[in-house]
Amino acid sequence: MNYVIHGATGAQGAPVAAALAAVGTPVIALTRNAGAVVAGAQVRAVDLRATDALADAYRGADGVFVHLPLGRQEDRLRHALSIVAALNAARPGRVVFSTSGGTPVEFADRAVTAVIDGLKQSGLSHAVIAPRLFLENLLLPPVVTGAREQGVLCYPLPADHPVSWTSHLDVADAAVALFGRPDVTGLIEVGLHPAVTGPELAEAFAARLGHAVTYETLIPAAFGDSLAPLLGTEVAAGLVGLYDFLGTLPDNAIAPDRSAQVLLGLHPRTTLRWLTESVR
Numbered sequence: 001m002n003y004v005i006h007g008a009t010g011a012q013g014a015p016v017a018a019a020l021a022a023v024g025t026p027v028i029a030l031t032r033n034a035g036a037v038v039a040g041a042q043v044r045a046v047d048l049r050a051t052d053a054l055a056d057a058y059r060g061a062d063g064v065f066v067h068l069p070l071g072r073q074e075d076r077l078r079h080a081l082s083i084v085a086a087l088n089a090a091r092p093g094r095v096v097f098s099t100s101g102g103t104p105v106e107f108a109d110r111a112v113t114a115v116i117d118g119l120k121q122s123g124l125s126h127a128v129i130a131p132r133l134f135l136e137n138l139l140l141p142p143v144v145t146g147a148r149e150q151g152v153l154c155y156p157l158p159a160d161h162p163v164s165w166t167s168h169l170d171v172a173d174a175a176v177a178l179f180g181r182p183d184v185t186g187l188i189e190v191g192l193h194p195a196v197t198g199p200e201l202a203e204a205f206a207a208r209l210g211h212a213v214t215y216e217t218l219i220p221a222a223f224g225d226s227l228a229p230l231l232g233t234e235v236a237a238g239l240v241g242l243y244d245f246l247g248t249l250p251d252n253a254i255a256p257d258r259s260a261q262v263l264l265g266l267h268p269r270t271t272l273r274w275l276t277e278s279v280r
Helices: 013-022 051-058 073-088 110-122 134-139 141-150 168-179 198-209 220-231 234-248 261-262 271-278
Strands: 004-007 027-031 042-045 061-064 095-098 126-133 152-155 188-192 213-217
Touching: 004 013, 013 027, 013 168, 027 061, 051 073, 061 073, 073 110, 095 110, 095 168, 110 126, 126 168, 134 141, 134 271, 141 152, 141 198, 141 220, 152 198, 168 188, 168 261, 188 261, 198 213, 220 234
Parallel strands: 004 027, 004 061, 027 042, 061 095, 095 126, 126 188, 152 213
Antiparallel strands: none
């Protein structure tokens, strides 16, 4: 068996590649950097706009893990269409696609929708992982530094807005499980249930850091300003738009009947467990 993993040097793909390689499964790690090194994997540099090169990488694979990188919407849509065309040409045994979170899937952008629709029309065995917000977002320097040094966890969501937070590691667990579960198809939502509010996040930070931490709602525009030096102005502006929109929703919680808990028997890390594993 062999598996092709998109973004295998990044936050989402790396734990999937590592989990497969750890049990001796052959892995082809797709990256945009020809000089990248991925432990236990064969690295292959591929331009996401190059349909023929992608199809060549997918051909003969038992499974492909796909997610779209951040970027301009027109670039993401071009990547999505290229990936779908390559999957149709190569016909791998199984495709697992992560929406990469953010909004509920019904509000996903055109690029994510293009991949989901393309998979439905392809006839390929596939599953779509739909996380919401990633716990790793809370490790962004402007966020975690405030909790450490000022005892204030600032985030651009209302305090009473429940979110089914999840970790990249939980998505990787679901992806690996789905490769071995062709009977599970369609949408699989990954995240905490019940969903967690801002003050509950702060309680977990307080338990991990050993001092009081309170939650404070940050204006999305201010969040974007703090992230622009790290992520670039265009990506930061996109995040401002995302959190402005999320703030209009009553929650960002998964549907229990489509959850990884029910469909795969997987239980995502609690906030405190994740903090214990991630924050030193």
